[in-house]
Amino acid sequence: MVLTVEQRELMEKNRKKALEIRRKKKDAESKVPLDNNSHDQNSVNQLFVKKIVSESMEGQSKCCMKQNDRKRSEVRSQLDEGDERKATMEDTCEVLEDFEIDAPLTVSKKEAMQVYCLPKGTLAICAHTEKENPHYKSWSAMKLYDRTEVRKRARERFGGLDGLVDERNKRQNRALSRALDDTKDLFKM
Numbered sequence: 001m002v003l004t005v006e007q008r009e010l011m012e013k014n015r016k017k018a019l020e021i022r023r024k025k026k027d028a029e030s031k032v033p034l035d036n037n038s039h040d041q042n043s044v045n046q047l048f049v050k051k052i053v054s055e056s057m058e059g060q061s062k063c064c065m066k067q068n069d070r071k072r073s074e075v076r077s078q079l080d081e082g083d084e085r086k087a088t089m090e091d092t093c094e095v096l097e098d099f100e101i102d103a104p105l106t107v108s109k110k111e112a113m114q115v116y117c118l119p120k121g122t123l124a125i126c127a128h129t130e131k132e133n134p135h136y137k138s139w140s141a142m143k144l145y146d147r148t149e150v151r152k153r154a155r156e157r158f159g160g161l162d163g164l165v166d167e168r169n170k171r172q173n174r175a176l177s178r179a180l181d182d183t184k185d186l187f188k189m
Contacts, residue, residue, distance in 0.1 A: 001176065015162075022095060095161055100151070106144035116154035117167045126150060 003011070099115075106129070112118050126149055130141040158164040 018095065097161070097165075100147070103147065105147055107147045107150055109143050109145070112145050112150045115168070116150050117158065117164065117171065118150065118154055122153055122157070123150075126153065 107116075109123060112123055112126075113120070123143075123145065126145050128143045128145045131144055133139045133142050154164050155161060158167045
């Protein structure tokens, strides 16, 4: 699969736009005002969420707005309910990929290995829940991993979102070239 010049230009334009959004979020993170009256971590997080969402909503598409609304509601619920995984400033400015916007909170072992490029050894140390296999009841139980933990470990391993995307593309290109090599003599007479 070869990309056209227009496709590459569009990808580069979108990458630059994403980097600009990320830079704005980091700037907003550093500018969060701390009240002298309020040293409570929840109030600092709530201030941060309001500031990030208000700045990041300017000039974004409806898809990105949906993503921000979803992220904001998740962070608020974590702040209000006192969930064991407290919302931190890193959670609020985490950038999701397109396929992650409406994705479930858990990820299967196969998807974690293919999409997030994590080896079995890394998945072995991740927390997981086991659920009965819905397709074949007699098979062993499925292991479902927390998507945020898997995403975090993958980005740490490959140096952020760009590194993970590059690794995923490299693996797809390697598989494509292997398939092309296997089938290059298929139609020769």
